[in-house]
Every structure is written in structure tokens, then in C-alpha cells.
Amino acid sequence: MTWVKDFLERLDSTTSLDGVQNLVVELRNRLGVEHAIYHIVGGTGREYGALTYDPDWVQHYIDSQYFRIDPVVNAAFHSHRPIDWKTLNWRQPAARRLIREAVDEGVGKQGYTVPIRGVDGQFALFSVTSYDSESAWDRFGAEHLHHLVLCGHYIHQRAAEIMAPDPAHRAADLSARERDVLTLLSLGHSRGEAAQRxxxxxxxxxxxxxxxxxxLNAANTVQAVASAVTRGLILP
Amino acid sequence: MIRYLYANQLSQYPRLAETMFRDRASQFIDRLKWDLQTSAEGWELDEYDRMNPLYVILEGADGAHAASMRCLPSIGRTMVNDHFRHLNHGIAIRAPFIWECTRFCIAPGACSAAVNRAGALMLAGQELGLRFKLTRALGVYDASMIRIYHNIGWVPEFIGAEGEGHDRICLGLWAFSPELRDRVAEKAGLDPAIAAGWFDAAFPERQSVAVA
Incomplete structure (x- = not known):
């Protein structure tokens, strides 16, 4: 699929959130779906979305607190795999109302949602919707589910990079053992002593x-210890 | 039978969950002497069990755990990237279609049965990878497992290792393919199609119609 490769390359060279938004619109058009929606979920302090929904629908969804009862959000929390909306239970009255309004308001009646979890505990969703029949939607899934996983993951990664552009300010994710090693060296232990401890x-x-x-991008041990202390990754 | 269960579904199978976490304690802590914690009930549980992993569990006729492993996508937090990254020169392995598999555990019992159980579990792993369209599984294994992987017919690609002899820990990638699935099934004496039924039971295509 050359268009997927092309999409990912262009995503990679995008430097602004507006650019990400434009690519999500293009992706919607390329896939021939009703909508494409990427958004970060939950209180991580970073709110961002790149989506083609009508802003009125977004506001209505938020005002109605539909995220509390939305079977898609609920299922995504417990899954690591794309979710086909029609496999969910929409029988609760609130969920029935949500899907009925979604169909009426131009959202779509079918959907796939890819749950995305970042290493820093961030949680995001990438969805596409459609008014296709069930069988047409199944065919779409068979052809594109794989691409949705790829695109969703890389949109998330790119958006995160744009929002935290300076690698020096991004927490280098030292493992617990790596921190132990640097901490003991910073306390003046020799390698042998530290290993023994x-x-x-x-x-x-x-x-x-x-x-x-x-x-830490450090040339030697002394630099690594100094850098870890400066960045607050270990205690001096 | 094989069950594919997310952590949040384990409460529906209390006996299976209890025996799995106890068997993990006896394999990894008592037998292999890994430095791991147990809960008050004697279960071996760690932080990755709290990330709602997907467990592949072979259930015995008595409803108890016979073999299991734990799977998580490599793009989120994983044990391999957090704790064994140095086995790949410090570089994290993250890709949308690579999942890590950890805590490969066989319930204590007869040796001959253990190979069959491992084979059934690996067949279920192949089915999972193929149906989820994954390219590879990522995991760590100790040197003693290499012989078992040969017997099962699914040998990892070696990435790196540390330690010597019994303490040697290796990092590897397991490929998914229909040919490998069929070979694993043949070695385990199972029909390759049996795993498809297990998978379909766990991940039904459709529960209800979206728009009633």
C-alpha cells in the first residue's frame, strides 16, 4: 500500500499541529470514510485532537458527558486491539440515545476505534466512521484495519513530538536499574562496589x-551522572 | 481448552486466575529463583499485570491453569523495554505489530505433559499473532528454554543475551506465519484449525447490532 507509506512519510515531516489536522482530513478522504478522529483521552494535562467532526457535535458530546457512557470509550480502556463499534453492547438507554443522535447528526452508524497507549501512560483513540452497510463495513475492515493501527499510532507519536519538541526537556526514560547504577556512582562507589550492592x-x-x-547522550560516565542529576532523574 | 482473557476478565474465572498466579510464583520464584514479589495470597503479580494485558491460558479439564503467557503491545510500556533493553544495545523495540510475550509458565506436572502443554500454548500464540496481523512476538527466555522451543517447532531469532550457564537470559523475536503455526500444531499433535475456534470464542465478530 504505497499511500500508507506516503501518508506516514508526510506525517513524519509535519512540524505543526495544523499540519497533523490537515493530514487527518486527507486520510478521511483517502479512506472514503465519513469521519476520522484522533484525540487524547483523560486528564494527562495535554488536550489535543485532530478530527473531522462538526465542532457542534463535539460540544454536544462533551456537554452531554457522553464519554461517561460511550461503549466505545469503555471498551477501548480494556482493549489493545481495534474495536468494531457493532460488536459493542448499545442496549443501555443512554448508549441507544448516543448512537441514535450520532446517526442523525452526521457522525456515522459504523465505526472502528484503535486504542493507543503511550509509554508515558497517555491514552488516545483513533477512530473512523461510516454510513456503510454492515457487509461493506466488514470489507472495509478486512482491507484497512491494519492501516488504521499504523496511522493511529504514528499520528499519536507525531503529535506528542510536536507538543514536546525539545528532547532535552523530555524525560529520558531511565529504567529503575539504570537509575540505581547512576545513583550509586554519584555517591562515589566504584563499579565493583556498586555492582556488589x-x-x-x-x-x-x-x-x-x-x-x-x-x-542521556553522554560521552562518559561522569557526564552521564551529571546529566541525570541536572535533569532530576536521580537525586544528587 | 485455550482462553484468551484480558486482565479485567479474569474475575469471571477465579479458579483459573488463582492457579495461574500461584503457578507463576512456583515457577519463577521457587524454581527459577527470580527476584519477584508475591501478593498476600502468594500470587506472583507485577506492574505489567496491572496494565490490562491479554493472557493466553491453557485451561485443564479441572478448570485449573495448565500453561499461560502474558501479552502486551510493544508501543506501550513493556517489561522488555523497561528492564531488558540493554540486551538490544539500549535501544527500545517498539512497533505497532510487535507484541511482547512474558511470563511463559507451565503448571508443575509430568515432563511429557509439559511439552504438549507448551505446544498447545504456542499454537494459540501463533493463532493470536496471525489473527491480529502481528509480525513478531518479543520476549526474554532463559537458556534452558531453547531446547523446548526446538521441540515445539518455533525457535526465536536471537537478539542478545547476558549471563552464563543457567543464569543466561536471552532476548529474542518469534515470527508469526501460517507455516510455523502448522508446524507447531503438528509437533503438538493438534489440528491447526483447533486454535481458530478458541480465538473465535474469545473475540466474537458481533454481539449485537449497532443501530437497533
Missing amino acids: LRISEHTFRAYLDTARLK
Whole structure:
């Protein structure tokens, strides 16, 4: 699928959130779906969405607090796989009202939603909707579900990079062991002593030190310790 | 039979969940001497069990755990990237179609049965990968498992290792393919189609019509 590759390359060279929004619109057109929606869910402090919904519908959804009862949101919290809306239980009165309004207000009557979880605990959803018949929607899924996973994941990644552009300010995600290694070195222990305290071999100790150095982009151990202390990753 | 269960579904199968977490404690803590925590009930549970992983569980005729593994997408937080990244030169492995599989556990019992159980579980793993359109599974394994993987017919691609002898821990990737699935099934003496039924039971195509 060359268009997917093309889409991902253009996404990668996009430097603004407006650019991401434009690409989501293009993606909707390319897939021939009613809507395409990417949005971050929950109180991570970062609110962002790139979507083709009518803003009135978004406001109505928020005002009605539909996120509390939306079977899609509920299912996405417990899944790592794309969700076909028609496999969900829409029998509760509130859910019935939601889907009825969605159909009337131009959202669509079918949908797929890809749950996305970032390493920092962020949770986002990427959805597409349609007025297709069930059988047409099944065919769409068979052809494109795979692409939706790819596109959703890379939209999320790109948006996160644009919102936190400076790698120096992004927390280098040192593992617990890597932090232990740097902490003991910062306290003045030799490698041998530090390895013994952690009950690991010196060889393993060096491996943790190497990966910590790589992540911190440090030329040597002293720099790595200094950088980790400056960034607040370990206590001095 | 094989069950595919997300963590939030385990409460519907209390006996299966209890025996799985106890068997994990006896395999990883008592037998392999890994430095892991247990809960008050003696269950081996860690932070990744709280990320709603998908478990693939072989259930015995008595409803108890016979074998299991734990799966998470590699684009979220994973045990491999958090704790074993140094086995890949410090570089995290993250891709939408690679999932990590950890806590590969076989219930204590006869050795011959263990190979069959491992085979059934790996067949279920192949089915999962093929149906989810994954390319590879990512995981760590100890050196003693290599022989078992050969017997099962599904050998990982080696990425890196640390330690020597019994303490040697390896990082590897397992490919998914219909040919591999059929080979795993043949070695386990199972019909390759049996896994399709397990998968369909866990992930039904349709529960109700969206617009009634």
C-alpha cells in the first residue's frame, strides 16, 4: 500500500499541529470514510485532537458527558486491539440515545476505534466512521484495519513530538536499574562496589551503565551522572 | 481448552486466575529463583499485570491453569523495554505489530505433559499473532528454554543475551506465519484449525447490532 507509506512519510515531516489536522482530513478522504478522529483521552494535562467532526457535535458530546457512557470509550480502556463499534453492547438507554443522535447528526452508524497507549501512560483513540452497510463495513475492515493501527499510532507519536519538541526537556526514560547504577556512582562507589550492592555482575552493571549513557547522550560516565542529576532523574 | 482473557476478565474465572498466579510464583520464584514479589495470597503479580494485558491460558479439564503467557503491545510500556533493553544495545523495540510475550509458565506436572502443554500454548500464540496481523512476538527466555522451543517447532531469532550457564537470559523475536503455526500444531499433535475456534470464542465478530 504505497499511500500508507506516503501518508506516514508526510506525517513524519509535519512540524505543526495544523499540519497533523490537515493530514487527518486527507486520510478521511483517502479512506472514503465519513469521519476520522484522533484525540487524547483523560486528564494527562495535554488536550489535543485532530478530527473531522462538526465542532457542534463535539460540544454536544462533551456537554452531554457522553464519554461517561460511550461503549466505545469503555471498551477501548480494556482493549489493545481495534474495536468494531457493532460488536459493542448499545442496549443501555443512554448508549441507544448516543448512537441514535450520532446517526442523525452526521457522525456515522459504523465505526472502528484503535486504542493507543503511550509509554508515558497517555491514552488516545483513533477512530473512523461510516454510513456503510454492515457487509461493506466488514470489507472495509478486512482491507484497512491494519492501516488504521499504523496511522493511529504514528499520528499519536507525531503529535506528542510536536507538543514536546525539545528532547532535552523530555524525560529520558531511565529504567529503575539504570537509575540505581547512576545513583550509586554519584555517591562515589566504584563499579565493583556498586555492582556488589545491587547484587549483579560487573558485566551486567556495565551494560546498564552503557544504556543509561546512550539515553542521556553522554560521552562518559561522569557526564552521564551529571546529566541525570541536572535533569532530576536521580537525586544528587 | 485455550482462553484468551484480558486482565479485567479474569474475575469471571477465579479458579483459573488463582492457579495461574500461584503457578507463576512456583515457577519463577521457587524454581527459577527470580527476584519477584508475591501478593498476600502468594500470587506472583507485577506492574505489567496491572496494565490490562491479554493472557493466553491453557485451561485443564479441572478448570485449573495448565500453561499461560502474558501479552502486551510493544508501543506501550513493556517489561522488555523497561528492564531488558540493554540486551538490544539500549535501544527500545517498539512497533505497532510487535507484541511482547512474558511470563511463559507451565503448571508443575509430568515432563511429557509439559511439552504438549507448551505446544498447545504456542499454537494459540501463533493463532493470536496471525489473527491480529502481528509480525513478531518479543520476549526474554532463559537458556534452558531453547531446547523446548526446538521441540515445539518455533525457535526465536536471537537478539542478545547476558549471563552464563543457567543464569543466561536471552532476548529474542518469534515470527508469526501460517507455516510455523502448522508446524507447531503438528509437533503438538493438534489440528491447526483447533486454535481458530478458541480465538473465535474469545473475540466474537458481533454481539449485537449497532443501530437497533
